[in-house]
Amino acid sequence: MxxxxxxxxxxxxxxxxxxxxxxxxxxxxxxxxxxxxxxxxxxxxxxxxxxxxxxxxxxxxxxxxxxxxxxxxxxxxxxxxxxxxxxxxxxxxxxxxxxxxxxxxxxxxxxxxxxxxxxxxxHRLLAVLLSEHEEDLSRLGGFIKGAEAARSTSEEPVRRRFRHRIPWLLVGLFGAFLAADFVGQFEAQLQSKIILAFFIPGIVYLADAVGTQTETVVVRGLSVGVGMRQMIGRELQVGLAIGLALALVAGPLVWWRWGSPEMALCIGLSVFATCATATLAAMTLPWLLNSFALDPAFGSGPLATVIQDLFSVLIYFTIASALF
CATH class of the missing domain: 3.10.580.10 (CBS-domain)
Incomplete structure (x- = not known):
């Protein structure tokens, strides 16, 4: 052979x-x-x-x-x-x-x-397909380094599990405080337009959901040999298209339900911008973590979430400040 x-x-x-x-x-x-x-x-x-x-x-x-x-x-x-x-x-x-x-x-x-x-x-083809299928499932769970690493991580003792996870969650906690500080910077807008607070969870959720979808698609592609260069252009276009589609649905609904064209425009623009940035963040973070030999299983989820949440809050209130 x-x-x-x-x-x-x-x-x-x-x-x-x-x-x-x-x-x-x-x-x-x-x-x-x-x-x-x-x-x-x-x-x-x-x-x-x-x-x-x-x-x-x-x-x-x-x-x-x-x-x-x-x-x-x-x-x-x-x-x-x-x-x-x-x-x-x-x-x-x-x-x-x-x-x-x-x-x-x-x-x-x-x-x-x-x-x-x-x-x-x-029999070798079948063995390869089964092995790669197991590895793909591990990748979808964030275990980019393969099934053996996934098993090792799943079987490690409580103290080591704690050490692996807590640093990223502390980063997330810091990000939550930072997000609260961002919101505090726009206290005047919230006092004058309390309706702005109603849409913060929705804006953050949509951005996180789009980012999760993008990360899943990218990890699947990498696991079967598709290069990042082949995916980045299409995924960015899809992110923009999804953001535009959601904005075109959200804007009219907000106008119809709350009767405010300014609020409808604010929500529409915010949804479009946050979904576009979510796509970029979801493609970049797992690749960077893997490049620095950090386990994306523990890092990509919390880090991507906190970064995207910060971007979402900042984008939302920046647009709101410009419109109100």
């Missing part, structure tokens, strides 16, 4: 999952000769017969096609020359999903020169 290393040593590659112990014949070999040639041989994977010439991969024949084909035709006539292939260095999860998307039970690994490296067998 061929092994290659990549820059991302935390991921296993397609080559590391592939085996070269597979049936291999030339394209001019007949079906009958291939059947006879496989008798008495022990393969790690015999679900697909590799068709190669001078080491170059030409196509494959599925075992069910080989068994049902006429004995005198050649493998060149029977093979699938368009079968999906992957490069040796590609991440194992991307390789597994490519096999699933092409409805293949095994996947061929071919190098840049077109030479056969090996085949990822059905």
């Amino acid at each position: 061929s092994h290659q290393t990549t820059a991302h040593t935390s991921f296993e590659t397609a080559a590391q999952q592939a085996t070269s112990r597979v049936p291999l014949f030339t394209p001019d070999c007949t079906v009958d000769a291939a059947r006879l040639g496989m008798i008495g041989q022990r393969y790690e994977c015999a679900s697909h017969i590799m068709v190669c010439e001078d080491g170059y991969f030409l196509g494959l024949v599925r075992i069910e096609d080989l068994l049902s084909a006429p004995a005198d035709i050649t493998l060149a006539d029977l093979m699938d020359a368009q079968a999906p292939i992957v490069a040796p260095g590609i991440d194992q999860e991307i390789a597994a999903w490519r096999a699933v998307n092409h409805e293949e039970s095994a996947l061929t690994v071919v190098d840049a020169q077109g030479c056969l490296v090996g085949v990822i067998s059905p």
Whole structure:
């Protein structure tokens, strides 16, 4: 089995999952000769017969096609020359999903020169999918470093759990005091327009909800090999679109319920701005924490919440001050 290393040593590659112990014949070999040639041989994977010439991969024949084909035709006539292939260095999860998307039970690994490296067998594909699925669930819970870290964190003693969690919650407590101070700076606006206080929980909640959705989407993408650069533009656009949609709903409802066009405009603008900043914060914080080797399981939630809450309060009262 061929092994290659990549820059991302935390991921296993397609080559590391592939085996070269597979049936291999030339394209001019007949079906009958291939059947006879496989008798008495022990393969790690015999679900697909590799068709190669001078080491170059030409196509494959599925075992069910080989068994049902006429004995005198050649493998060149029977093979699938368009079968999906992957490069040796590609991440194992991307390789597994490519096999699933092409409805293949095994996947061929071919190098840049077109030479056969090996085949990822059905049981290896299944193992990869199960392993990556477990890791994805761990990531969705904030355990970016994998399932083993998730288990370790879940089983650690009470004192260590306390030490891991309390610093981030103290940051959150400090943020709550800071948010209260922010609100206090706008005491005059609250006294003259008490209705402003009614909407603080709603503004904060919507921003947190949008941020949570964005963080989930981003973590899912990272877990299956999608780069941040591929997601950031689309997620920012979605955040703006969601903010605009919520603002267009909230503004008219506030106008209809409380009869204040100024208040409706304030709420609409605040919802739009806070949802847009929530999207940016939700993409940035988990990535930064992971970059500094800090566990996002404990840090991203409290930190993202307090930062977004501060932004939401500040944005809301800044807009209110400009309008009233």
